[in-house]
Amino acid sequence: MNQSIQTDEIKRTPMVAVMLIGAFVGLLNETLLATALPSIMNDFGIVENQVQWLTTAFLLTNGVMIPISAFLIERFTTRQLFITALSIFATGTFVASISHTFELLLVARVIQASGSGIMLPLMMTVLLKVFPIEKRGAAMGMAGIVISFAPAIGPTLSGWLLEYFSWRGLFYVVLPIVIITIILAALFVKNVTEQTYPKxxxxxxxxxxxxxxxxxxxxxxxxxxxxxxxxxxxxxxxxxxxxxxxxxxxxxxxxxxxxxxxxMLEFRVFKYPIFSLSLVITMIVLMALIGAETMLPLYMQNTRGFSPLESGMMLLPGAIVMGIMSPITGILFDKFGAKWLAASGMAIVTVTTFLFTNLSMDTAYSFLVVIYAVRMFGLSLVMMPVMTDGLNQLPPEWHPHGTAMANTMQQVSASIGTAILITVMTTAASNYQPEQTAMAGLSEAEAINQLATGAAMNGYNAAFLVATGLSIVGLGLSFFLKTKTRKEQKSKQAA
CATH class of the missing domain: 1.10.287 (Helix Hairpins)
Known part of the structure; x- marks a missing residue:
C-alpha cells in the first residue's frame, strides 16, 4: 500500500527544517575533527597516517552509502529511513564519545557515516517532491546552506570548542542535537517518497x-x-x-x-543533456573549491605558523557568506534560471582563484579573508542553481537516482580535486629551483629555511594555478546552460 500523501496536505516547513538540521549535523562531521586530530594523536599515541583514517573512513563510508541511498529511498518510507539514518548516526556519535581506543573511535566514525550518507540524498529528494518546480530554487538554496556551510564551519567550530574542551567534547555537543532531531522527526516527518519496492x-x-x-x-x-x-x-x-x-x-x-x-542506481539520467552538463560544472566547481579549502589551511599553519583556530577563523567569513547567499541565489534561480548566475559566479571564482596564485610569506591575513569570502560568494551563485537546474530536467520517479548520482559525483570530484592539487603542489615544490642571487650571503641554516619556504610557496601557487584553469573550464561550460523563464517553468510543471 502506498503510504505517501499528497504534498499539498503536508505542513512542509517543520518537516523540511528537521531534515535540514539532520543533514547539516551529518555533513558537519565530515570536517569537525580537522583541528582535533593532533589531540587524538597524543591521546592514543598514534602517527599522522593513522589518525587521518578518522576523516578518510568517514568520507569513504559516505561515498559507499550515497549510491545505495536511491535504492533505500524506493524501498522504505521517508519517515522510516530518515529516523533510522539519524539513529545510526546517533549511535556512532555516542560510541565515539566513549571510545577508549583508536580502533573503537574509527568504528564509531564508520557508523556515523553510514547514517549521514543517507540523510543528504533523502533530504534533496524530499525537497524535489514537496516543492513545485517554480519554487525549487529557493528550497534547494536552503539545502545549499547544508552542503556548503556545514563542512566549511566544521574546522572553525572544532577549533573554538578545543579551546575549552577535549576532542570528546565535539561529540558531546553533537549527540544531544541529534537526539532532539530524532524526536522532532518522529513528530513532523511525513511519508512523501514513492515506494516501488525494488528487489x-x-x-x-x-x-x-x-x-x-x-x-x-x-x-x-x-x-x-x-x-x-x-x-x-x-x-x-x-x-x-x-x-x-x-x-x-x-x-x-x-x-x-x-x-x-x-x-539500484539509474544511469539513464545521463541521457538528459542539461543534467549531465550541470553535473560536470558542479564537479569542476567542487574541484576548484577544494583548492582553497585544502591549500589555504596548509599554507597558513605549516608555512606561515598560524594556529588551527586562526586558520579556521580565516575561513569563517567565507562560510558565513555562503550560508547567507545560498537561499538568496535559490530565489534568484527561480526568477532568472541558472545560466547567468552560473556564468557570473564562475567569473568571480576564476578571478579570485587566480589572486591566490601569488602567495608569499608577506601575504596579509586580511587579504586572505576578503578574497576567500568573495570567492565563496561566487561559488554560492553556481552550486545550488546549477544542481537544481540539472535535477529539474529529470522525471519525478528518477529524482532519488538523480540526487544520489549528484551527491556521489560530488564526493568523487572532491577526492579527485584533492589528489590533483596535492600532486601538483608536491611536484612543484620538489622541482623548485631558487634564484642564486636570493641565496647569496645566507648561512647554511638560513639557506635551508629559504629553500624550504620557497619550495612550499611554489607548490601552493602552482596548485592554485591549476585550480584557476579548472575554473575557466567551468566558466566556459556555464554558457551552455539554458535560461528558463518562470512562464516556461510553469508550463513544464503543468505538462
Whole structure:
C-alpha cells in the first residue's frame, strides 16, 4: 500500500527544517575533527597516517552509502529511513564519545557515516517532491546552506570548542542535537517518497561499494607519502592500481544497472543533456573549491605558523557568506534560471582563484579573508542553481537516482580535486629551483629555511594555478546552460 500523501496536505516547513538540521549535523562531521586530530594523536599515541583514517573512513563510508541511498529511498518510507539514518548516526556519535581506543573511535566514525550518507540524498529528494518546480530554487538554496556551510564551519567550530574542551567534547555537543532531531522527526516527518519496492541486488551493492569506495580511496591516497620520494612513488603506484581496479568494477556495475529492469542506481539520467552538463560544472566547481579549502589551511599553519583556530577563523567569513547567499541565489534561480548566475559566479571564482596564485610569506591575513569570502560568494551563485537546474530536467520517479548520482559525483570530484592539487603542489615544490642571487650571503641554516619556504610557496601557487584553469573550464561550460523563464517553468510543471 502506498503510504505517501499528497504534498499539498503536508505542513512542509517543520518537516523540511528537521531534515535540514539532520543533514547539516551529518555533513558537519565530515570536517569537525580537522583541528582535533593532533589531540587524538597524543591521546592514543598514534602517527599522522593513522589518525587521518578518522576523516578518510568517514568520507569513504559516505561515498559507499550515497549510491545505495536511491535504492533505500524506493524501498522504505521517508519517515522510516530518515529516523533510522539519524539513529545510526546517533549511535556512532555516542560510541565515539566513549571510545577508549583508536580502533573503537574509527568504528564509531564508520557508523556515523553510514547514517549521514543517507540523510543528504533523502533530504534533496524530499525537497524535489514537496516543492513545485517554480519554487525549487529557493528550497534547494536552503539545502545549499547544508552542503556548503556545514563542512566549511566544521574546522572553525572544532577549533573554538578545543579551546575549552577535549576532542570528546565535539561529540558531546553533537549527540544531544541529534537526539532532539530524532524526536522532532518522529513528530513532523511525513511519508512523501514513492515506494516501488525494488528487489535487493546483493551483487549491485557489492559492485557499487567496491567501485565507488575504491575510487575514493585511490584518489585520496595519492600523495600520501609525499614527505619521502620513494614512499611517494610506492603510495602513488598503489593508489593508481586501486583506481584502475575500481574503474573496472564500476564499469561492470554500470553495465549491470543498464540491463536491470529496476536498477539500484539509474544511469539513464545521463541521457538528459542539461543534467549531465550541470553535473560536470558542479564537479569542476567542487574541484576548484577544494583548492582553497585544502591549500589555504596548509599554507597558513605549516608555512606561515598560524594556529588551527586562526586558520579556521580565516575561513569563517567565507562560510558565513555562503550560508547567507545560498537561499538568496535559490530565489534568484527561480526568477532568472541558472545560466547567468552560473556564468557570473564562475567569473568571480576564476578571478579570485587566480589572486591566490601569488602567495608569499608577506601575504596579509586580511587579504586572505576578503578574497576567500568573495570567492565563496561566487561559488554560492553556481552550486545550488546549477544542481537544481540539472535535477529539474529529470522525471519525478528518477529524482532519488538523480540526487544520489549528484551527491556521489560530488564526493568523487572532491577526492579527485584533492589528489590533483596535492600532486601538483608536491611536484612543484620538489622541482623548485631558487634564484642564486636570493641565496647569496645566507648561512647554511638560513639557506635551508629559504629553500624550504620557497619550495612550499611554489607548490601552493602552482596548485592554485591549476585550480584557476579548472575554473575557466567551468566558466566556459556555464554558457551552455539554458535560461528558463518562470512562464516556461510553469508550463513544464503543468505538462
Amino acid at each position: 535487493i541486488d546483493i551483487l549491485s551493492i557489492l559492485l557499487s561499494s567496491f567501485g565507488f569506495g575504491g575510487l575514493l580511496y585511490g584518489f585520496s591516497s595519492i600523495g600520501g607519502g609525499h614527505g619521502d620520494s620513494e614512499a611517494s612513488a610506492t603510495f602513488d603506484s598503489q593508489a593508481l592500481a586501486i583506481i584502475i581496479g575500481a574503474a573496472i568494477i564500476l564499469t561492470i556495475f554500470i553495465i549491470r544497472q543498464l540491463k536491470l529492469k529496476k536498477p
